[in-house]
Amino acid sequence: MNVIVCVKQIPDPATPGALDPGTKTLKRDGKLILDESDSYGVEMALQLVDAAGGGEVSIVSMAPNGEVSGMRTALAMGAAKGVLVSDPALQGSDALTTAKVLAAAVGKLGGADLVIAATESSDGYTGTVPEQMAEVLGLPSVTFAKKVVVDGGSLKVDRQTEDGYDEVTCPLPALISVTAGVVEPRYPSFKGIMAAKSKPIDTVTAGDLGVSPTGWAGAGQEIVDVAQAEARAAGEIIEDDGEGYTKIVAFLENLKVI
């Protein structure tokens, strides 16, 4: 069984992010790392391939400046190879263009039995790329997968819902988006880290993949303004004179919490 995982490389969430005042998009000129959301997809793919007893995990990513740091993390965990789409022409691309590019990258790898993405990325979090990819690739897709089992030619998915989960069956090949926390992403072994450097990453441009138009020109939408989120209103401070609890109880009753 061959699985392709979408891995987004994002600015380290531990360091404060900044918006480019000109383009109103996130600045991505520093080192990028593997989006934690995608580490679950990588882990799930490795487990599925293991369970199938053969095949391999490949990764696709679209990122500026030929960035591969985050991809290396996925390769160190056990993925075999990757395709990176990096191209100045992609600057300003919206989610649909991203989906077209990633779908073309999946095609470049010759497709797979299963494509995995995260439900939403940690930096852009539109949560729209996976479904758009499925549409472009003409694959059935299941979102919010929290448990995935391959059963012959089909996929059994527990799909997270607000109050439980649905049991969904879907034919392969397919595309799924997985929720965070579904599996425990493994630590890369030292051997895996040392081996990751020599695993192949094919770096291509949008043009190589035949995707156009891209960037600002290709975007069907425009970012017209960016505004500060409203600051949270200051809370009420209650000095406890021994009767403070009555005020808390009244507050909670007012909220109809108790």
Add this chain to the structure above:
Amino acid sequence: MFEWSDEHRMIREAVQRFVDEEVRPHVDELEHGDLPPYDILRKMFATFGMDAMARDRFAKQIAREQAALDATARCEEPPARTESGDDGGGLSLIPIIELCRVCPGMVTAMGVSMGLTSAAIMSKGTIRQKQRWALDLLTMDKVGAWAITEPGSGSDAFGSMRSTARRDGDEYVLNGSKTFITNGPYADTIVFICKLDEGNPPEQRKVLSFVLDRGMPGLVQSKPLRKMGMHSSPTGELFLDDVRVGLDRLIGETEDLPSGGRDGAKATFQQERAGVAAMALGIIEECLQLSVQYARDRVQFGRPIGEFQLIQEKLARMEVARMNVQNLVFRTMEMGAAGRSMTLAEASAMKLYSARAATEVAMEAVQLYGGNGYMSEFRVEQLARDAKVLQIYAGTDEIQITHIAKDLLRT
């Protein structure tokens, strides 16, 4: 080499994550409770495949040694040694550095077991002895202890050594007591260093090393001793009362090792000294990072204390120490990658400097933290207590100085 490679950095990040998730939450139990460090160390070995790598390396070394023995038996040249793409020891130094930021005692326990004890067997033992004892130490499956120090003999380890082996038929009878032995209370495998008593004066006696197993009749392993720091490394005493062993437990299975028992022990010292530099680096990096943060956050006289020049001087000295010790660690790695090793004097100089630097930095971090620095709640308090022992074990500062001077004055 002036910085860590991309791979090294990935390894550091992975180990940091492990330390955050698996070590930090247990620091209290490790330092002030009764939790021995071995299970967490084993988990680290399994997580990063360090056990599998040790097994691979071991199998290759044994195959190489066997091939050399076979060739010698056929009166042929032993096959030339092909160097593998070694990274100079980064894979073992990085876990030392990262663990030392939080729990230097764990490194002491690990280093003595899979480093010192296994090295004593791997450098002088027969293939059979290596297979019997060393592999399990290298993988951390078993806990090892290396026992040379005695109540009456420390710096003058060989001169004042009173532990003895006496021949008795095909066997040896071992007697003596050892103290300050890392992992002593929990060790499965113990390398016991003593003198062969043939009725001759002690200074003429041969030094022999034996491998003992936990539970052998006549062997008593004490409870952990209470000490100033390194609480997560159990340290104890060993008592031997007529412990009977066969030749199979004498390292090398001969009383006349080509380079003698004393040299074997010296080679072990050397490896230990390089490890101390990596430990010092971890302690220094952590103390510096914590100190910079505190200098920014702590406000007195209406200003962050980092604005006071006396505090700035502390930070600057810590940074100098960090750079120097990091350079020493890089130097060991580069020399390792080039297949070279330091002279005893160089290794001693490195150990002397790193140990002093770690202690100075950690004590200054306590000072910079003021009253908080003296409180266990703040991490620098533990690190300062832990750092001090780097100047005492693996040869005291004074002994390192004598080794350096001896080499400088050699004619």
